[in-house]
Amino acid sequence: MNTKQIVLASRPKGIPQIKNFRTELIELPEIKTDEVLLKPIYFSVDPYLRSRMNDTKPDIQAFHIDQPMEGSALATVIESESDIFKPGDIVLGVLPWREYTVASDKGLQKVDATQQPLSYFLGVLGLTGITAYIGLMNICKPLAGETLVVSGAAGAVGIVAGQIARLQGCRVVGITGSDEKLRLLVGKYGFDEAINYKTTTYVNKAIATICHDGVDVYFDNVGGQISDAVISNLNIHSRVVICGQIALYNNTEIPMGPRIQQTLLAKNVMMQGFNVGNYKSEFPEAILHLTQWIKEGKLDFQETIYEGFDQLPAAFIGLFTGVNIGKMIVKV
Amino acid sequence: MNTKQIVLASRPKGIPQIKNFRTELIELPEIKTDEVLLKPIYFSVDPYLRSRMNDTKPDIQAFHIDQPMEGSALATVIESESDIFKPGDIVLGVLPWREYTVASDKGLQKVDATQQPLSYFLGVLGLTGITAYIGLMNICKPLAGETLVVSGAAGAVGIVAGQIARLQGCRVVGITGSDEKLRLLVGKYGFDEAINYKTTTYVNKAIATICHDGVDVYFDNVGGQISDAVISNLNIHSRVVICGQIALYNNTEIPMGPRIQQTLLAKNVMMQGFNVGNYKSEFPEAILHLTQWIKEGKLDFQETIYEGFDQLPAAFIGLFTGVNIGKMIVKV
Numbered sequence: 196m197n198t199k200q201i202v203l204a205s206r207p208k209g210i211p212q213i214k215n216f217r218t219e220l221i222e223l224p225e226i227k228t229d230e231v232l233l234k235p236i237y238f239s240v241d242p243y244l245r246s247r248m249n250d251t252k253p254d255i256q257a258f259h260i261d262q263p264m265e266g267s268a269l270a271t272v273i274e275s276e277s278d279i280f281k282p283g284d285i286v287l288g289v290l291p292w293r294e295y296t297v298a299s300d301k302g303l304q305k306v307d308a309t310q311q312p313l314s315y316f317l318g319v320l321g322l323t324g325i326t327a328y329i330g331l332m333n334i335c336k337p338l339a340g341e342t343l344v345v346s347g348a349a350g351a352v353g354i355v356a357g358q359i360a361r362l363q364g365c366r367v368v369g370i371t372g373s374d375e376k377l378r379l380l381v382g383k384y385g386f387d388e389a390i391n392y393k394t395t396t397y398v399n400k401a402i403a404t405i406c407h408d409g410v411d412v413y414f415d416n417v418g419g420q421i422s423d424a425v426i427s428n429l430n431i432h433s434r435v436v437i438c439g440q441i442a443l444y445n446n447t448e449i450p451m452g453p454r455i456q457q458t459l460l461a462k463n464v465m466m467q468g469f470n471v472g473n474y475k476s477e478f479p480e481a482i483l484h485l486t487q488w489i490k491e492g493k494l495d496f497q498e499t500i501y502e503g504f505d506q507l508p509a510a511f512i513g514l515f516t517g518v519n520i521g522k523m524i525v526k527v
Numbered sequence: 528m529n530t531k532q533i534v535l536a537s538r539p540k541g542i543p544q545i546k547n548f549r550t551e552l553i554e555l556p557e558i559k560t561d562e563v564l565l566k567p568i569y570f571s572v573d574p575y576l577r578s579r580m581n582d583t584k585p586d587i588q589a590f591h592i593d594q595p596m597e598g599s600a601l602a603t604v605i606e607s608e609s610d611i612f613k614p615g616d617i618v619l620g621v622l623p624w625r626e627y628t629v630a631s632d633k634g635l636q637k638v639d640a641t642q643q644p645l646s647y648f649l650g651v652l653g654l655t656g657i658t659a660y661i662g663l664m665n666i667c668k669p670l671a672g673e674t675l676v677v678s679g680a681a682g683a684v685g686i687v688a689g690q691i692a693r694l695q696g697c698r699v700v701g702i703t704g705s706d707e708k709l710r711l712l713v714g715k716y717g718f719d720e721a722i723n724y725k726t727t728t729y730v731n732k733a734i735a736t737i738c739h740d741g742v743d744v745y746f747d748n749v750g751g752q753i754s755d756a757v758i759s760n761l762n763i764h765s766r767v768v769i770c771g772q773i774a775l776y777n778n779t780e781i782p783m784g785p786r787i788q789q790t791l792l793a794k795n796v797m798m799q800g801f802n803v804g805n806y807k808s809e810f811p812e813a814i815l816h817l818t819q820w821i822k823e824g825k826l827d828f829q830e831t832i833y834e835g836f837d838q839l840p841a842a843f844i845g846l847f848t849g850v851n852i853g854k855m856i857v858k859v
Contacts, residue, residue, distance in 0.1 A: 246793075415788070418786070418788050418789070419786070422788065431805075432805070437788050437791050437792045439792070440788055440789050440792055443786065443788075443789055449785045449786070450785070450786045451783050451784065451785060451786065452783065452784075452785075452786040453781045453782070453783060454750065454751070454775065454781070454782045454783065454784040455787070456747070456750050456754065456769050456772055456775075456798075456800070457750070457772050457775055458800075459769050459798065459799075459800030460769045460770075460771070460772055460800040460801065460802070461578075461800070461802075462800060463799075463800050463801065463802050464799075464800045465797070465798075465799045465800075466788075466791065466797070466798045466799075467791075467795075467796075467797045467798075468788070468790070468791030468792040468793070468794060468795050468796045468797075469792065469795065470792070470793075470795050473763075473764070473795050
């Protein structure tokens, strides 16, 4: 059978553009033993995929030109030559950007969608929520009464990290890029304060004013000048988790900035670069708590859903212009 | 009685100069109850004192203009109105740069100089050795077979940190500023390799060649471009302890450099700013191990000793031009 797929047509310079992608029709192979034919329902698009569009970093698995992009997805099993899955099952896996695909049954995971919205398995109950939980609880170890700042606060990870910090008794300040997001963080998600960095001339002074006792924990999703502003307000013994650097992913040269090591030294700061994939043994505990909090109504979540397979490139590009609130998902 | 003292005459811009200090004669007060009259034997001069010569950093206890500099010192008790110390005792404490001084008996510590050279209590058995031990063992937690790079390798802390890492079974590479120091590190102190950064055009490439399996632990005493070169060679799950930033202490503006957070993120690096004063509960264990290793001949140490009280400013300034090997001490 034939399927549409979206491939990487050329490597982007700076923010990816529609022209860096190409849609084409291909013929799928027959499914073999231990394989399934899948019809994706939802695709997750995530900032970290941007790094994989370059071929400069040997430590990141780069996408190949003329080969399909890929990402976390939920899919329905249409046909099965697998002992594990039967037609009708819903599975989670990393899949190519195709309307249909043939996949090995290894690396797929059946999900039970009777308790929560199905898409939550790509968000608050997926790598997004797990990232927020482990980055905060296992790395930053926040204490009640401490002040936490989260950048990219209205993004998928930020919105969860901020709420979990509130559940730990922290004072939570979000940095975000629009007044709409700011109102949502404070009004709906219980953040104590939020700063719209786009309308704030001196973000470092705004943080100093709002965080009058300094910053104890910084959950960093964005990097760049926003991080400079937060780092200048860090307390002694503060902790910084570097979860993302979305402000820098599109740079074509190594970005320059103020050297931070003297601040880390003077304040005895711990800074940890954080790839959730290196913490798999902690996943079950994270999922346990996230599920419980959702069930108890203590943890809320938000999605921005684009409709239609063809919207995958636009949804992905939108991550870098800040169009999404919460998790960006494409419904095929 | 009268004594000479050396005061901060003016705040330095850049590297301190002799003119920033002034020697003067003052009259000491009579000693009161719980006080002692001390005659310093050795003064330690340390890079971190440079930060205290500025008045810009609220988190560092700044020296006052026209007031004496101070530092760790070993001194003989001359007269005593204290129940704790008697004349002839040798004590360790933080003392003003004076030939004689009157001090409270609080904060002084009696030392037993029968086992090791007295000056070792300012070096390998003092904060220097303790800093190397805790920075390495408690923060970097090196494993046998890992590759460790130490900058400022022939400095007081570096020379100890490198040897302790060797005792843990690490491959140890030192970065230093002269061929004489390089030969000493490899020939006398058992470093596996050393790099003279002053005669090496591309330090990052030299590290990449020597550390063919990458860098697992970076013990940073210097900061700046040398650190940039090491950081570009860090492995996944590597650890960086920021113990000093001597290359930057004399900057008059916040130094700029390549942003490091993306590297920390991509490599899941832990970076810890480290002030040994925040780890006092770990001191006894550090001293225990250091003493044992010295006794067993496994840990060697080196001092650069300037003779004469008047040499204090020159010795201190020499730290920033790299004249010292190992611990810089002034014998009064």
